[in-house]
Amino acid sequence: MNTTALDTILDKAWYQGSLTKEEITFLLSLQDGEDVTKLFRTARAIKERNFGNRVFLYGFVYFSTYCRNNCSFCFYRQSNKESFRYRKTKEDIIQLACALEDAGVHLIDLTMGEDPLFNDGARSEALLEIVQAVDDSVELPIMASPGVLREDRFASMHDAGTDWFACYQETHNRDLFTRLRPHQDYDLRYNQKVWAQRAGMLTEEGIMIGVGETIRDRAESIIMMGLQGVQQVRAMTFVPQTNTPMEKKRSPPFREELVTMAVMRLVHQNKLIPASLDIEGVKGLRPRLEAGANVITSIIPPQKGLAGVAQPELDIDTGERSPTNIEEMLEGLNVTIAPLSEYRGLINSWKRRLTVEVLA
Numbered sequence: 001m002n003t004t005a006l007d008t009i010l011d012k013a014w015y016q017g018s019l020t021k022e023e024i025t026f027l028l029s030l031q032d033g034e035d036v037t038k039l040f041r042t043a044r045a046i047k048e049r050n051f052g053n054r055v056f057l058y059g060f061v062y063f064s065t066y067c068r069n070n071c072s073f074c075f076y077r078q079s080n081k082e083s084f085r086y087r088k089t090k091e092d093i094i095q096l097a098c099a100l101e102d103a104g105v106h107l108i109d110l111t112m113g114e115d116p117l118f119n120d121g122a123r124s125e126a127l128l129e130i131v132q133a134v135d136d137s138v139e140l141p142i143m144a145s146p147g148v149l150r151e152d153r154f155a156s157m158h159d160a161g162t163d164w165f166a167c168y169q170e171t172h173n174r175d176l177f178t179r180l181r182p183h184q185d186y187d188l189r190y191n192q193k194v195w196a197q198r199a200g201m202l203t204e205e206g207i208m209i210g211v212g213e214t215i216r217d218r219a220e221s222i223i224m225m226g227l228q229g230v231q232q233v234r235a236m237t238f239v240p241q242t243n244t245p246m247e248k249k250r251s252p253p254f255r256e257e258l259v260t261m262a263v264m265r266l267v268h269q270n271k272l273i274p275a276s277l278d279i280e281g282v283k284g285l286r287p288r289l290e291a292g293a294n295v296i297t298s299i300i301p302p303q304k305g306l307a308g309v310a311q312p313e314l315d316i317d318t319g320e321r322s323p324t325n326i327e328e329m330l331e332g333l334n335v336t337i338a339p340l341s342e343y344r345g346l347i348n349s350w351k352r353r354l355t356v357e358v359l360a
Contacts, residue, residue: 135161
C-alpha cells in the first residue's frame with residue numbers, strides 16, 4: 001500500500017468505518033516518519049472527538065508481589081529468588097488508597113500477583129476483605145487486578161465493590177501464550193473477562209509488545225479485544241527482567257508500542273487507552289498521549305514501599321510518578337485532568353449498558 005492507501009484507511013477510520021484485519025496489519029507495519037505522524041495525528045483527533053483534551057488518572061497499589069506462576073517475562077515469577085517480596089496489610093492498603101484519593105485520582109487499581117494467600121485455602125476471602133475495606137474507605141471506583149480467579153468468585157468481587165476487572169492475555173496466539181505463561185490455561189484466562197462482565201464489572205484487556213508475536217498477531221489481538229467487549233485496552237512494551245528466561249531478549253523500539261496504541265484508538269474509538277508510567281516513566285508520557293491515550297496509569301505515591309510491575313523501581317521513590325508531579329507535567333502538554341464526575345458518568349453509562357447486555 002502507498003501513501004494514498006494510507007490516507008484512505010485513515011479517512012475510513014475517521015468516519016468510523018470498521019477496519020479489516022489487512023488494514024489493521026498495514027497500519028501496525030508503518031515505519032516511515034511521515035506516515036506514522038499521520039497515524040498519530042488521526043488517533044489524537046479521534047481521541048479528542050470522543051474525550052476532548054482531558055485525561056483520567058489511575059492510582060496504583062501493588063499490594064502483594066508474591067505469585068504462584070512462573071511467567072517467562074515477569075520479575076515476580078515464583079522461582080525468581082532475586083525479586084523482593086512483600087504483602088501490604090489491609091491498613092496500609094487503605095491508607096494508600098485514601099492518599100491517592102486525596103491527591104485527585106479517578107480510580108484505585110488494586111494489583112497483586114497470583115498470591116496463594118489470597119487465592120487459595122482458608123484465606124481466600126482476604127482479597128474480598130481488602131476490596132470491601134477500600135470501597136468503604138474511599139469514594140472512588142475500584143479496579144481489581146488479581147490474576148486468575150475461580151468463576152464462582154466474580155459475583156462476590158462485584159458485591160465487594162469492584163467496578164473494573166483487569167486480566168491481560170498478553171497475546172491471543174495460543175502457542176506464544178503457552179511459552180509466555182507456562183502451565184497456564186489460555187481459555188481460563190480469557191474467560192476471566194467473560195465472567196467479570198457477567199457479574200457486572202467493566203473489563204480491561206492488554207497485550208505485550210516484543211515478546212515474539214508477529215504484526216498479524218497484534219492485529220488479531222486488537223480485533224479480539226473488540227469481540228470481547230472490553231471497555232479499556234492497552235499495549236505495553238516488553239522490558240527484560242533479571243533472572244527470568246527472557247532476560248537476554250531485547251525490548252523492541254518504543255515506537256512499536258506507540259503505533260499499536262494509535263491503531264487501537266482507530267479501532268476502539270470510544271474506549272479508554274492507558275499511557276502507563278511503568279515502561280519509560282514520566283518521560284514516556286507525552287508520546288503516549290500523542291498516540292491517542294487518554295488514561296494515565298501506574299501513578300504511585302513516593303516513599304510508600306510500593307513497586308511497579310514492568311519496572312519495579314522506575315521514578316517511584318523520586319516522586320516523579322506522584323499525582324502532583326503528573327498534574328504539573330500536564331500543564332505543559334495542553335492536557336487537563338477530567339473532573340471525577342465525568343469519569344463516573346462514563347463508567348456508569350457503560351455499566352448500565354453491560355447490565356442490559358447480560359440480561360439479554
